[in-house]
Amino acid sequence: xxxxxxxxxxxxxxxxxxxxxxxxxxxxxxxxxxxxxxxxxxxxxxxxxxxxxxxxxxxxxxxxxxxxxxxxxxxxxxxxxxxxxxxxxxxxxxxxxxxxxxxxxxxxxxxxxxxxxxxxxxxxxxxxxxxxxxxxxxxxxxxxxxxxxxxxxxxxxxxxxxxxxxxxxxxxxxxxxxxxxxxxxxxxxxxxxxxxxxxxxxxxxxxxxxxxxxxxxxxxxxxxxxxxxxxxxxxxxxxxxxxxxxxxxxxxxxxxxxxxx
Amino acid sequence: xxxxxxxxxxxxxxxxxxxxxxxxxxxxxxxxxxxxxxxxxxxxxxxxxxxxxxxxxxxxxxxxxxxxxxxxxxxxxxxxxxxxxxxxxxxxxxxxxxxxxxxxxxxxxxxxxxxxxxxxxxxxxxxxxxxxxxxxxxxxxxxxxxxxxxxxxxxxxxxxxxxxxxxxxxxxxxxxxxxxxxxxxxxxxxxxxxxxxxxxxxxxxxxxxxxxxxxxxxxxxxxxxxxxxxxxxxxxxxxxxxxxxxxxxxxxxxxxxxxxxxxxxxxxxxxxxxxxx
Numbered sequence: 462x463x464x465x466x467x468x469x470x471x472x473x474x475x476x477x478x479x480x481x482x483x484x485x486x487x488x489x490x491x492x493x494x495x496x497x498x499x500x501x502x503x504x505x506x507x508x509x510x511x512x513x514x515x516x517x518x519x520x521x522x523x524x525x526x527x528x529x530x531x532x533x534x535x536x537x538x539x540x541x542x543x544x545x546x547x548x549x550x551x552x553x554x555x556x557x558x559x560x561x562x563x564x565x566x567x568x569x570x571x572x573x574x575x576x577x578x579x580x581x582x583x584x585x586x587x588x589x590x591x592x593x594x595x596x597x598x599x600x601x602x603x604x605x606x607x608x609x610x611x612x613x614x615x616x617x618x619x620x621x622x623x624x625x626x627x628x629x630x631x632x633x634x635x636x637x638x639x640x641x642x643x644x645x646x647x648x649x650x651x652x653x654x655x656x657x658x659x660x661x662x663x664x665x666x667x668x669x670x671x672x673x674x675x676x677x678x679x680x681x682x683x684x685x686x687x688x689x690x691x692x693x694x695x696x697x698x699x700x701x702x703x704x705x706x707x708x709x710x711x712x713x714x715x716x717x718x719x720x721x722x
Numbered sequence: 723x724x725x726x727x728x729x730x731x732x733x734x735x736x737x738x739x740x741x742x743x744x745x746x747x748x749x750x751x752x753x754x755x756x757x758x759x760x761x762x763x764x765x766x767x768x769x770x771x772x773x774x775x776x777x778x779x780x781x782x783x784x785x786x787x788x789x790x791x792x793x794x795x796x797x798x799x800x801x802x803x804x805x806x807x808x809x810x811x812x813x814x815x816x817x818x819x820x821x822x823x824x825x826x827x828x829x830x831x832x833x834x835x836x837x838x839x840x841x842x843x844x845x846x847x848x849x850x851x852x853x854x855x856x857x858x859x860x861x862x863x864x865x866x867x868x869x870x871x872x873x874x875x876x877x878x879x880x881x882x883x884x885x886x887x888x889x890x891x892x893x894x895x896x897x898x899x900x901x902x903x904x905x906x907x908x909x910x911x912x913x914x915x916x917x918x919x920x921x922x923x924x925x926x927x928x929x930x931x932x933x934x935x936x937x938x939x940x941x942x943x944x945x946x947x948x949x950x951x952x953x954x955x956x957x958x959x960x961x962x963x964x965x966x967x968x969x970x971x972x973x974x975x976x977x978x979x980x981x982x983x984x985x986x987x988x989x990x991x992x993x994x995x996x997x998x999x
Contacts, residue, residue: 464863471861604821604861628821631863674815681817684776684809685877686801686833693825693832694841698859 464631465523470602473517479699480605486709487597493713494589497720499582502589504719508712509592516705517600524595531591535584542583543576603627608695621691636670637663727754727789727885727916728775728807734783735770735940744770745781746940752885752918757911759931760920763962767940768920769812772887775918776809805834808883812890814870823865823873824849824858830881844880852876852906868899875903879910886910888919892926904930928952928966936961 470476475483487509494505513519546568547555555573562571597606604627611620640663644650649659730750736743745767752758760768773779774786777793777800786793788803811817820826827848831841849855852872857865862873871891878886892900907930911917921927927934927948934951936944938961944951952958952965955973976991 467861468864471859471864602861604825624821628819628863632815635863677811677813677816680773680778681811682819683778684804684811685817685819685830686804686881688797688801688833691819691829693820694828694838694845695822695825696842696845696858 464634466527466599467603467631469519469523469599473519473600475512475517475600475705476602477698477700478600478702478705479697480601480609482701482706482709483601484597484606484609486713487593489713490716491590491593493716493720494586494593497716499585501716501719502585505716506585506588506592508716509589509596513592513596513599517596519599524599527595528588528591531587535587539580542580543572544570545573545576546570604695617690617692624691632674633667633671636674637667640666725754726751726787728752729787729790730771730774730784731787732784733774733781733786735774735779735781737770744940745774748784748937748941750935750942750945752916752935753933754916755914756916756932757907757930758916758918758933758935759927760918760935760937761922761924761927761963762920762937766937768937769889770940771937772809772889772920775885775887776807777803778809801833805881806883807885807887808878808881809887810874810878810889810891812893814867814874817874817877818862818870821861822859823854823862826862826873827854827877827880830877834881848876848880851909852879868895871895871899871903875906883915885916885918888917888921890921891919892921892923900926924964924966925968928968936963 490505490509494502497505510524514521514524545555548568549564552569555571558573558575559571560574560577562569564570604624607620607623607627610623611617644659644663648655650656729752730748733745733748733750734743735745748767748771750771760771762768770779774781777786777795780795788807793799793803818826819829824845828841828845831844836844849858852875854869854872854876857869857873862870865873875891891903895903904926907917907919919927919931931948934944934946934948935942936951936958943961944954944957952969955965955969958965972994976994979991
């Protein structure tokens with residue numbers, strides 16, 4: 462799944478745009494999303510989804526699936542927001558706030574209007590902010606984000622660590638899936654007990670392979686003249702697009718206008 | 723007899739935690755400007771030899787000489803050595819560092835401290851030479867094995883080394899890629915680089931190499947031109963190495979003709995033998 466997301470970042474229709482533009486745009490919209498009221502936030506969610514699905518041509522199925530994942534998290538925290546409990550003695554204080562409630566012993570559990578209202582605002586805010594995040598995740602390759610960070614003055618060691626982690630995640634995923642396939646082909650997951658045993662072997666082997674690959678990688682790095690820092694040169698073949706820039710600016714202005722309205 | 727580009731004198735090396743020495747009194751000379759092939763069983767010390775040649779490990783006994791000078795194991799000299807001696811590992815994942823192809827090729831050049839403009843130019847040149855231009859911006863983990871091998875070869879060649887070490891370059895490659903690789907190596911050789919290739923493919927070795935080195939259990943057993951080495955069948959059979967298919971074929975044909983005692987055979991046999999054996 463993560464390989465698919467990574468591939469999308471490199472093959473979408475907005476890939477040619479300079480990453481700075483995309484990042485600044487997403488950041489501005491994010492700030493607006495955090496400061497406005499729910500209707501504008503919903504509008505932001507729709508607009509950013511438009512950018513992602515229509516302009517960048519990210520497949521709708523994948524986009525909806527990852528949005529669904531985020532919503533799922535939200536739903537699990539919904540009960541905590543909405544359900545309140547007070548002791549029977551304080552019932553008079555919150556009378557106006559009750560939508561439905563039941564008495565349990567000395568306590569009264571109820572669904573509050575304010576809880577519903579706050580969960581709704583959280584929902585809209587989440588939708589708006591994750592649409593901004595997904596826009597960045599799906600249209601800007603990680604490597605370009607790192608390059609921007611470096612140019613902004615982030616310490617080189619941080620970007621190098623992130624680069625290596627990014628490289629190694631895929632190697633790790635490949636190793637894990639290979640081990641899993643090998644175990645599957647030898648009926649390693651027939652029963653619960655057997656599965657647990659196979660899984661433990663997999664994790665152990667993964668650890669060993671990681672150490673081995675790290676050692677090989679450090680030899681490879683040394684053989685290519687590693688001198689303390691990982692510096693690379695990227696020929697920036699980007700094309701700015703007036704049409705998108707205009708739409709982005711106009712859109713942000715409209716959103717800001719509506720926030721005050 | 724041409725000059726030794728790199729020379730190993732009485733090398734002893736044991737991997738930490740291993741009971742058997744990987745290299746056991748190895749004396750070897752790699753001739754300059756020739757195409758040398760290194761053959762031997764698995765575990766005969768080929769990879770260890772390459773690591774020593776690139777200064778990645780230090781021998782526990784003996785010395786390594788590059789162009790007559792002994793290797794000095796400090797940072798500056800090792801940097802210079804690694805620019806002159808390019809090592810292409812068997813597994814391309816091992817030496818691919820950066821995320822995209824272009825960045826990976828530029829990595830070695832950045833380490834040399836060259837100006838950005840020159841780096842970009844040399845990267846462009848390497849990309850077109852190795853037919854990687856369409857992959858320039860692509861991340862490495864989206865490439866197939868053959869493409870990754872091309873990238874790893876490009877990363878090393880962009881530094882313009884004098885000696886190119888290849889550890890089993892044709893392993894897991896299909897016929898097309900193997901042929902493309904051999905064409906590329908021909909160009910590299912024509913440009914004046916010495917090539918040392920460790921491989922199991924004897925037919926390739928026969929077609930390509932000017933000089934052959936046979937290792938066994940960390941020692942040099944045979945060296946010479948392909949004709950000389952492969953004519954010593956008994957030794958090669960003892961080492962479980964065998965000979966290229968064509969040798970087998972020719973010797974079987976000539977044996978057959980001899981046994982059948984056909985009238986024209988002596989001349990034919992002579993001709994056959996002189997051509998191949």
